[in-house]
Structure formats: structure tokens, C-alpha cells
Amino acid sequence: MTDTLELVSENKSFGGWLRRYRHRSEVLDCDMVFGIYLPPQAETQSVPLLWWLSGLTCTDENFMQKAGAHRVAAELGMAIICPDTSPRGTDLPGEHDSYDFGSGAGFYVDATEAPWNQHYHMYSYVVDELPDLVHNAFPLSGQEAISGHSMGGHGALVCALHNPERYQSVSAFAPICHPLNCSWGEKAFGGYLGDDRDTWKAWDACELIRANGAPHSLLVDQGGADNFLEAGQLQPEALEAACGEVGGDLTLRHQPGYDHSYFFIASFIEDHLRFHFRHL
């Protein structure tokens, strides 16, 4: 482990440990940092794992610091891993100019368009490379669930839909449900995947559900006062329609008054952790 993972920091939290590690990513061709929360139970046994994918502008740190998830993870005995949201330390033209494209905005796809295809393979990083690394390094049981927020909610849905046997359950907070039909998604997919919108469908939760069926267990919370909901970026109604068409088991909860912030996530993260724990 010490050969490939460099410990960046560690903090004791609710009897367990938050540890952040730097490592070389081959698939992203850059150094990356991720955070792992190991509950107290991991001292003596292997534990199930929740992947958390964060939203635009976030790093591995936002969820760990703001979601208040360690308390319940420590109670249930679940590990949580937060990857970063894009390759880092690269300097592609325009990479750092927008909050919604490039650094901090990898959108959990595998880019095909130059120059992004040099580094922007966040899907393969989250689904293949990082799991291989952490399963060799930490006492994980192999039981996995996935969740995320906004761009990371889109990521969680797409990862789960491409790997239906891999994740026992999937949930999301205010996910971008139908990226090929909103401005965030059009900008990101156009940049990373090119102009042929047919290729975008492999990265759109609603299209994947229509093509392959819905996840077996899906919980989504959406704040009623979320300005990105009003702006049409999130479109939970499109997810609901797609799940309805294929008979998918979607629990979509509208939470009146809640916005897009981590205060919304913190308010309901306990429900999500218990939801995932029930499905492990």
C-alpha cells in the first residue's frame, strides 16, 4: 500500500478515521487525491463501501467536511470513499476557465475529444482504477453502493446503470438526470464527447434506463427551492418518466424549501446511508 498510496492527512472522526491519499492514476495520467472514511469496525473486520461522487467545483473534501455522514457511517460500519471531481495538475487550454467544464467538472465520462481525452477518463477512474486500488489497500468487504450530488448524482446513476451487478443500491441528491437535454450537460458532453449527440446517450441516465432498465433500488432527494431545478439543469421529472416507462423502482422525494447546498445533503444523508445499508 505504501508503494502506491501516499498519506496526505488523517483525522479521527466518530471513532473512525478520515484518511486522504495521493496516488498516481494511470487512466487519468496525473496524480490524484481521494478521501476514505473508515468506520471503527474496519479495525477488526471488512466493511461495505459507499462511493460518493461530488458535484461541480468540489474536491474529495467537501462531502467529508460538510455532509455529517461520518456519524451514521460509524454507527452502521460503512466505509465511504470520495474521489475528486476531475483530473488535477494538468494544464490543458481553457481547463480552468469555467466552473462547469474542465477542472472540477469531469462529469464522470470518458472523454473522446482532444485534448480532453489525454486525461478526462473519470468514469474509468471511478469504476475501474480506483476500486482496484482501494480493494487491495483497505479492509473492504466487496459490498458496494454509490451516491452523489448534482453532477455526482448523474455520475452515480450512470456508474450504476452501466454496472447493475456491481452496486447493490444507488441514490442521489439533486442529480443532473438528463444531461443531454440541459445546458450543463450539453456543454460538458459537447466538449468531452464531440458533436455527435448519439454518443452522448451512453452517459445519460434517462437514455440508459430506457435502453437497459432502471437500477434495482434508487432513492433520489430533490430540494424544492433548488435554483438549478428551476433553471432546468436537473429534471427529476425526466428520470421519473424514464423509470415509469420501464417499471423501475424509484423513490423520488421532493423536499420543500431545500436548496442545492450541503445543508440539504446533511439534512437527508442519514436516510441515504440507511437505505444503502438495507440493500447490502
Next chain:
Amino acid sequence: MTDTLELVSENKSFGGWLRRYRHRSEVLDCDMVFGIYLPPQAETQSVPLLWWLSGLTCTDENFMQKAGAHRVAAELGMAIICPDTSPRGTDLPGEHDSYDFGSGAGFYVDATEAPWNQHYHMYSYVVDELPDLVHNAFPLSGQEAISGHSMGGHGALVCALHNPERYQSVSAFAPICHPLNCSWGEKAFGGYLGDDRDTWKAWDACELIRANGAPHSLLVDQGGADNFLEAGQLQPEALEAACGEVGGDLTLRHQPGYDHSYFFIASFIEDHLRFHFRHL
């Protein structure tokens, strides 16, 4: 209320509301922002209040975002107010040069030395001006407790010791217990109060306890892996000795492995909120 308090932001959180307000402070002679968490109960009744004083480099936001306190405050029906940690928007010579003096480091004293005595009256702000403002603006019952972290733990102790009838209980995380005997305190008190160390005693918890007695109920948590403990900045043993001399009711808990971060605070904030609630 709208005349004096300008709403900066609001976020629904655990059924209640975090609201941040800007206002003109007369005693600090500058504009200030504070945060208030109003639990759901405040919609229909007046609620008790916990003052939280933050540590070096913090603003009104750190505790609200990272401590995970809203959940328990919403359950118990307690409001929480986080003042900022120094005057803002001023530009005194050297004010922004150090993390441990000037902006972000008001130390909850009333400065007597120029130029700091123009603005740095954080004690009067926290104990007099801000309470008057918020008790007129929000549904608060008048029952109050106070807590804080590090520099803010010192602040909570000093505020409580000067106002024994005002706060029903006081607690602290890793407080600076004996500032006149550590380098943080020497720098701050020397700068704000001048060279006469006798004047410092009015702002030192250990000296105040020896002079006037201990708080009636005092809970302190100290992490065992706190680098500032090792560096001699915190000195919980001095607080323990002072309380011991006067027969004070101190519960001092050493928490092995915990550091100085908000992960430590989050791990034990529930205990503190319930401690304060029991004393209201």
C-alpha cells in the same frame, strides 16, 4: 428587523433555517456578518440559544458548515448563533499579516492599545451589542449557553466567567485555557492590551476562576492528538488546577486520537448540545 439586519443568505437545514445577516456594529465601528440557526420550533415558540465562538482564522461559517450541529439543535429546539471572530473590512497596519493576530483573531477581548482600540472590542460585541440586536429580532427565550473552540473556547470561558448569571452553562473544545501563559495569548494580549500583564488577568480563564470562582457547569473536550496541546497553547491542566483550587464543577474529557479540527468538534458536539440543554 429589516432596518438593522440585512439578510445575506438562507439555507433550510434539518427543518430549520440557517440565516446569515450583515449589520452595522457600533462597538466595532464596522459592518459585521453573523449566522443564526433557527430550529423548526422557532416557527411557533421562543427557543433557547447557544452562542458559539469560533477559533483562529474562522468566520461565522465554519461551525455552521462543518460541526453537524443543526441536527441536534433541530431535535432539541435550540437556536445557535455564530459571530465572526474579529472586526472586518478595516485595514489597520499589519491587521491581515498573521493568522493569530488581527483579522480572524480578535480573541474576544476589548482592546485598549492603539490602533486596535478603534475596532477590536469583540468582548463587548459578543456580550452586549449582538445579544441586544438578536433578542429584538428573533424568537429567543432568554435562556442562553455559550461554547467555543480554541480561541473561541477561551472566549466562551471568559464571557461566562464575567457573566455568571447570564449563561446557564458553558463548554469548550480544546480551549486556550491560560492565554497569559502561552505564545498565542502573549502575542494577542500584548498587542491588544499592552505590556502591563496585570491587565491581562481579566481575560484569562484560570486567573478569573481563581479570583471569582468557577462556572457552575463546565464541560471541556480536549483531543489527545491535538498538535496545539503538545505545543503548550491550550493547557487544560491549568484549567483543571484552577477549578480544583476553588472547587469548580469541571468535566474535562481527554479524547484519545482526536486532533484540533472540526472532525473532533463534530464527533462530540452532540454531547455538548445535550449538556447545555440539560442546564437550560
